[in-house]
Amino acid sequence: MIAFTAAEIADITNGRLAAEPGIIPGSVVTDSREATPGSLYVAKPGETADGHDFVAAAFDRGAVLALVEHDVADAAGHNYPAVVVQDSVLAMGALAAETVRRIRAAREADGQPLTVIGITGSAGKTTTKDLLAGILAAEGPTVAPQGSYNGEVGVPLTVFKADAHTRYLVIEMGATGVGHISYLADMVRPDIGVVLCVGTAHAGEFGGVENIALAKGELVEALPATGTAVLNLDDARVAAMAGRTRATVLGCTAQSAGDAQVRAGQVGLTPGGSPEFDLFLPGDPNGHHVSAKLIGAHHITNLLAAAGAAHAAGVPAGRIAESLSAQAAASRWRMERTERADGVTIINDAYNANPESMRAALRTLADLGRGRRTWAVLGAMLELGEDSIREHMAVGTQVVRLNISRLVVVGREARSLYVSAVNEGSWGNECVFAETVEDAYDLLQAELQPGDLVLFKSSNGIGLRHLGDRIALPPQAPGRTATEGSALL
Incomplete structure (x- = not known):
């Protein structure tokens, strides 16, 4: 990291220096748990938590300066060394520039x-x-x-x-x-x-x-x-x-x-x-x-x-x-392939999903699955707006037309995908709707067979990447329960 004094940071971000540290920061973190000796901790408001609540924790781990939107004091009432700005995220951007x-x-x-x-x-x-x-x-x-x-x-x-x-x-x-x-x-x-x-x-x-x-x-x-x-x-x-x-x-x-x-x-x-x-x-x-x-x-x-x-x-x-x-894939959950010892192949592509990437993943499943039983375990594609139902229905139709052996649709957000596949002619146990990830896990644990090829695909927020990780584990040993396995989620 390029070194900045606290005064320089205040000048660059149009901030106010509340209290100056004796050390120039050597790294920047936005998670107090990642703070190390010499860190600048950026306290930003979040959807579920406010970073200002963790300023003390960051300093306990070695932070020497905070970028905050209001003064934060320690237990003795003394302000932590900080640059106070109007918007901490925009201040980060100014410092990055x-x-x-x-x-x-x-x-x-x-x-x-x-x-x-x-x-x-x-x-x-x-x-x-x-x-x-x-x-x-x-x-x-x-x-x-x-x-x-x-x-x-x-x-x-x-x-x-x-x-x-x-x-x-x-x-x-x-x-x-x-x-x-x-x-x-x-x-x-x-x-x-x-x-x-x-x-x-x-x-x-x-x-x-x-x-x-x-x-x-x-x-x-x-x-x-x-x-x-x-x-x-x-x-x-x-x-x-x-x-x-x-x-x-x-x-x-x-x-x-x-x-x-x-x-x-x-x-x-x-x-x-x-x-x-x-x-x-x-x-x-x-x-x-x-x-x-x-x-x-x-x-x-x-x-x-x-x-x-x-x-x-x-x-x-x-x-x-x-x-x-x-080069092999360097980031997780992007067409990540795992070969189980019992001959089941897992392709975990559930880091994210949109109609284009969903279609590409399904075509790959069909191409790789010739001569094997194929499973598409699919969850919702989020943030599609008014096109959501239509796009999910198009995916359901594609699954059937690609002759994927089994379709497991997980979660109510993706139910239109399941309905479309049924309407296209995927009946009986070829197409299953699972209300929850646990329901899908139980089904797969019970029915996967050696030689099967399984694709997991959904938007990140649905969490099928974690289901894919669980299924990629060796088959359950006798006495191990689904509840015990669920701790991996």
Whole structure:
């Protein structure tokens, strides 16, 4: 982390210094449990708890300064060392912006650049981020988000991990409304921007798909003329963003040559369901073969986008292809495959879900499941707004038409998916509605057989990723009860 004195933090955030610490903070945390000696603790109001209630706990763990929205006193009535601001989250953003500015200045003074890459899209952001970070880490010191840190809190926390030695800063950018990505882009000033797709995730919050496209395009609008916009030309709404940027456009496609400079040729899947193809980049007419370790053809878009961004950052084509072929999934619950000793295969893709990623996961299940009994254990896709029932019904129809052997629909939010599958002709025990996760757990424990292939897919808030983890455990030993297993949730 770039070092700031308490007075500098107050100046940058337009805050008031309540009491000054004797030590300059060396890290930033928003969870008091993560505070360590020398931390700056950011107390932010939350939906279920107020961070100001945990200032004392943060200082007990070694925090030396707090960023707060009002004074907080200890048991003796003395204010904790703090910078008091109007909005602690916006203050974090201001501090992050100054961090990026100082890192750029320090590196440019030494004749070395800092390259900032922003990644957005309705699906695939985290996988693409992980792939790109894997490529760049072999080229120089690289900082990338932990998990899916991609919002107004997560992006600053990622930035604070960087310092003057950082060569590449990879930023994942999420949004739930127009203007959110502009805010993040203004904070980090990306040199390269990657847009993957415009789907229907969060359509209810955005007010429609066109607003999602408007928001995602804010990233390429923020790029400088010297920058590069990496666009997925297989998505028409993303392709249209070429007219919204002054940066050089680097188009990617897995479908046809067209005007794309980043292409996948001879596309296929390995017996294990991993994509393989010949990667063509600008200045590389012969291409390089990529045999990925990720599961599902839909990852080709993510692989190409990571390749395009790495090329824009100056990485040679051969090293890009080599890295893409070597990397497995780095983040949990994203087409995560587990082979149980009894021959049951679990694919846990329940970190998040929207109609696009749901369809892709089901196609992968059907492709991998030829000759096996397949199970789709599905929960709701949240935040779809007025399209929710229609989109869930479309998924139910798809499950039947893909000839998935068994469908287990979990939770009332997804009941329209179950009704649609029944109406499409999935009757008897082919299609089951489970009111709760525990009901689904009991059913699967009782009926899974060696050789079965099981997909878990839902939005994060539904919690099927934890059910997938439980089912991925070895079968219950005699005497172990479902209640005992439920402690893993």
